Amino acid sequence: MSRQMGDNHRRFLQTMMVNGIIDEHGARALYQYCCETHHTQYAPDKLDEFIDTINSRLQPMFMQIRKGMSEDNGQQYYALVNMAETDITRMSSDYADNELELFRKTMDLIVGSENGKASSTDILNTTDSMTTKKLKKSETEHLLSRLVHDKWLSEKRGEYTLSTRCIIEMEPYIRTMYQDQFKECHICRNIAFQCQICENPTCGIKIHNPCVARYFKGRSEPRCPACDDFWPHEIPAHMRSPSSQQVSINRTVSTGITSSPTRRSEMARESRSTLVGLWSCLK
Ligand SMILES: [Zn+2]
Ligand SMILES: [Zn+2]
Numbered sequence: 001m002s003r004q005m006g007d008n009h010r011r012f013l014q015t016m017m018v019n020g021i022i023d024e025h026g027a028r029a030l031y032q033y034c035c036e037t038h039h040t041q042y043a044p045d046k047l048d049e050f051i052d053t054i055n056s057r058l059q060p061m062f063m064q065i066r067k068g069m070s071e072d073n074g075q076q077y078y079a080l081v082n083m084a085e086t087d088i089t090r091m092s093s094d095y096a097d098n099e100l101e102l103f104r105k106t107m108d109l110i111v112g113s114e115n116g117k118a119s120s121t122d123i124l125n126t127t128d129s130m131t132t133k134k135l136k137k138s139e140t141e142h143l144l145s146r147l148v149h150d151k152w153l154s155e156k157r158g159e160y161t162l163s164t165r166c167i168i169e170m171e172p173y174i175r176t177m178y179q180d181q182f183k184e185c186h187i188c189r190n191i192a193f194q195c196q197i198c199e200n201p202t203c204g205i206k207i208h209n210p211c212v213a214r215y216f217k218g219r220s221e222p223r224c225p226a227c228d229d230f231w232p233h234e235i236p237a238h239m240r241s242p243s244s245q246q247v248s249i250n251r252t253v254s255t256g257i258t259s260s261p262t263r264r265s266e267m268a269r270e271s272r273s274t275l276v277g278l279w280s281c282l283k
Contacts, residue, residue: 003053003056008035009034009050021077021164021168023070023077023078024075028044063080063083064081066079066168068164068167068190069164070164071192071209074213074214079164079168081168082169088170098130102127105123105126106144109126110160110162111178111182114197116194117160120144123144124140124141152166187225188211195207195208196209196231200229
């Protein structure tokens, strides 16, 4: 297969730049759409090869479209990630130093917790020990909603988790920074936050909730895959559901492949500034 980028690849990349992260269902639909629009060959089973071609062009810019699993629903997602920055300094163009410190503290809480969550109260309490300019309560709340909006965190009933995009993008950082704390899922070997834990104290393996659902499906008596102890947790139902994500394709279509200066500044506001360099790829 040709490794040359065509307009179909460029349109796919452009949509990734606008959305940041797309679920597998959306990525497949987008792949088909891009191939059909540009009258290029569409092979349903060749999405990963199609993305490899884009990645070969992104490599010199230390960017990559990387695949990872959502801890919420077990679905695969594709995220456009920055490989150049090795830690959260990658966010420094969008957040002030004290905001990054609070995000770091939130990550500490989430990684250090049993269930991969941090409550808004616990996050607010960490502001007392800030070394940079202390954030007020209202500023912290505003920052948390920004972090959710920018897809670094997810929030449900006042509890915060790392978003799928954050886990995909920050995985190398988390593996380095939290070597003694993070755990892998025993089934899929990805880093695990929201999961079930084996209660045998000599075992204690973690399994993502969607991986639990998949692994124990149809088994009458669930047993730990590592130590064979009885698995005492409730087995969640298989979670795979149709895509609910709205992929912003239409806007991209009307804009066309050539980027205008207006469009460029719009992009810079919309997505992280690191992505703006990618426009060179679209020419
Ligand atoms: Zn897993
Ligand atoms: Zn076990």
